[in-house]
Amino acid sequence: MTRRPVLLAVPVLAAAVLAGAATAAPAVPRAAVAPPLTCEAGVPSPDGRVFPEPAVAPGWLRLVDFACGLAELEEQFPDRVQVTTTGTSAEGHPVYDVLLTDETVKTPKKKLLVVSSIHGDEIGAREGAARAMEDLLDERFLADEPWVEQVLDRYVIHFLFPNPDGWVEGDVAGSEGAGLSWTRGNSGERDLNRNFPVQGWIDAANGTLQEPESQGITKNLLQGKDWYLGTDNHGQLHDTYAAAGLQIVGQFDYQKSETLARFADGITESMAEYPVLQQMHAVGTAINGDVGPYHWGTLYDMLGYSASGSLIDYYNTASTTDGYGFATELTLGKTVAGNTAAWDPVRAQVWVDSIRAINFEMFRQAVDVKRFTFPVGTRTAYVFDPEVVTSKDGEGYEREEGEDLPQQPYSVSRMRFFTDLNKYASQRLTAVRVPEVLTGKRKLGDFQTVVLADDAMPEKGSRSAWVKALEDFVSRGGNLVVTDAAAPVLAELGLVGEGDVEMTEKYVGYVDFGDRGLKLNAGLRGVASQTYDTVPIGYQFGQVTAPNWTVAQEAWEAGGGVTAGTNGEGRTVYGEKKLGKGKVRFLGALLPQPTEEHYHPYGLQSYAVTYTGYTLLQNMLAR
Known part of the structure; x- marks a missing residue:
């Protein structure tokens, strides 16, 4: 033109x-x-x-x-x-x-x-x-x-x-x-x-x-x-x-x-x-x-x-x-x-x-509209969480003086992210449920990548059997993607010690990127550090309230783990580590469940992933 x-x-x-x-x-x-x-x-x-x-x-x-x-x-x-x-x-x-x-x-x-x-x-x-x-x-x-x-x-x-x-x-x-x-x-x-x-x-x-x-x-x-x-x-x-x-x-x-x-x-x-x-x-x-x-x-x-x-x-x-x-x-x-x-x-x-x-x-x-496709490099499943954050259950925020706007109804879940992503994905991400896997109705081995988003086991069942299923999947060559509050499973898989995993609160979802030549850091654009925003999903800015999950960098890198980004304070928030024939990829700040802990009279949104967050997920789903 x-x-x-x-x-x-x-x-x-x-x-x-x-x-x-x-x-x-x-x-x-x-x-x-x-x-x-x-x-x-x-x-x-x-x-x-x-x-x-x-x-x-x-x-x-x-x-x-x-x-x-x-x-x-x-x-x-x-x-x-x-x-x-x-x-x-x-x-x-x-x-x-x-x-x-x-x-x-x-x-x-x-x-x-x-x-x-x-x-x-x-x-x-x-x-x-x-x-x-x-x-x-x-x-x-x-x-x-x-x-x-x-x-x-x-x-x-x-x-x-x-x-x-x-x-x-x-x-x-x-x-x-x-x-x-x-x-x-x-x-x-x-x-x-x-x-x-x-x-x-x-x-x-x-x-x-x-x-x-x-x-x-x-x-x-x-x-x-x-x-x-x-x-x-x-x-x-x-x-x-x-x-x-x-x-x-x-x-x-x-x-x-x-x-x-x-x-x-x-x-x-x-x-x-x-x-x-x-x-x-x-x-x-x-x-x-x-x-x-x-x-x-x-x-x-x-x-x-x-x-x-x-x-x-x-x-x-x-x-x-x-x-x-x-x-x-x-x-x-x-x-x-x-x-x-x-x-x-x-x-x-x-x-x-x-x-x-x-x-x-x-x-x-x-006048030159483009349609974009999210590249999914592997057959991918995400573990579905049926929990919904809703105004209908009466368990919302307890208001303080001056917070008197009428409450608008809402029903939100981070699972909406995957529903929306499938509209543009090069191959569809499949929802799997914990009970289906534990009863043998669904096999993780049918997939190349499994995503645990914010909760390693969102439904009831035997925790040890579930962790064993995840470990078997990775050890046989699978790619396990772990985000946010699912991080404790890293210790259960033996990748780090239990005391090496912790949640720290920051202003937003944040990654301080290291070597941008790493495959996990491919395609970063602009001034990139923020992975998700807080206000749309109910977190209050001006205070440090955004959950960011990290692991001790020394423990993560022991045995060959790679740190692609830290939290800026010497702890790994983004990286990968081998387990058997496969690998576990971890991003501690991407897709937290919306919160009702702060004033939200006009309701909540289901997710607030940035363009950088999308890029990192794309890299984690690649072969």
Whole structure:
């Protein structure tokens, strides 16, 4: 597919752009806080655009400027743009939802989502979105590109600007209610990106759905299952890359997980279309350093924390819109105590072009959908656990003061992971049950691999007979995969001592990878360490609650065991060890059963395996 970049005018050394918290060029005072020139009657824009390129723009966009520019675009392109709102903000400003589509094409269309600057002081996303919309509409830029025509024929793109209050707070003048410093939250100081009703652990202090912005978005926009790809674009403090991609984690089947990983990988190529970002790549190559236009991983991999109540998490939830959402962070993009009085065109160009690259790649992939197959290299069985975690049994969480949201029903199990995986597996994984094996109705020897996920023996029977059946299976050449709380069986099989196995709690499911040349570590992508997330399956982040099972590394490696990854503290969390003619492969953090131990008013999800977790499972199922 031919790609034509929007031509830019600001070459800049990446080293200067990314040097500490200072901007790449001295701040330029904004003359009289001027509006976009096209909004002054009879005065042309310096580059002929409604939203000028940062190189020639008079300054940061104020909300009043943006509204004026939207009116211009709607007037110029009435069949392709519709300016709507999802409601009003806490301070009464419109929450813009700008729709781009070819309205002359009347066939049913799916939807794409671009969220910009839900944190009002992370201004780069809205600066980029304004220019990106214009690029898609105007034939002088990209409107006549085949992929643009296709995406507008087949989709309705929703450009959402959810936090006008935080925006106006730094507008200084012109906008109604203008203040002196952009703010993260709305006028009520609420972080809107913690305000959505996600399944999993909820922090009651976040005031879920108590703000008009989140109420309007959930009621008037995020309805139905006709959504596909989406981006949620933010700003962070200093990074040596122009942008960081964050793969959000939830109950993502393999198709969704790989679709988002493909999107993340594609952004790297898309970034290369823009001169200002090409130079960052050149600097990184020249110094062989950790510098460049883009890198990606999970939220925890990239920023070291998780979150609950975010808009993009809600967008991704299978039981709501079931979208395919991804988040990004622009470097130097969190403007602390900033406002429109200080204008930095160089930094703005980096942001604008990063947003173009990210979202244009999403649109290209939306018209080039791929189906993915999870490779299963052996005849594989998984030991089925009939236990279900449900709100129906009355054994759920005992609420504390202030946790008063109505409880939504749920019925979840980690076994759902295998059901979903079979939709995309190259050969089907077969469920086997302990009683079937113990009574001889099912033979483990019919399979090459057997998976024990989180429980070595989930149903009643003779423990010694079950362990003997597992040992015989491996000794005769089988591949036994042991995950999570099934780890004590490693001692019962004689691979380590009983005292060598323990559960440690961490922030998320975590592996500190060793030699990436090992077959068990093949195919690792992005910044890889997180194997499962906590919030969707009920664990509380901010506290160390995620179960990670480990074995003493020295004991594991005695007799030839291989450690492919540790817990970062000298204990094996991932590896393999021979037993007879076969082998046992172990991953202590992948697929724990959801927990009811924390506040979860909107229910729970069944699993939250990351793209790295999928990769490791694929490697463990290989010959």
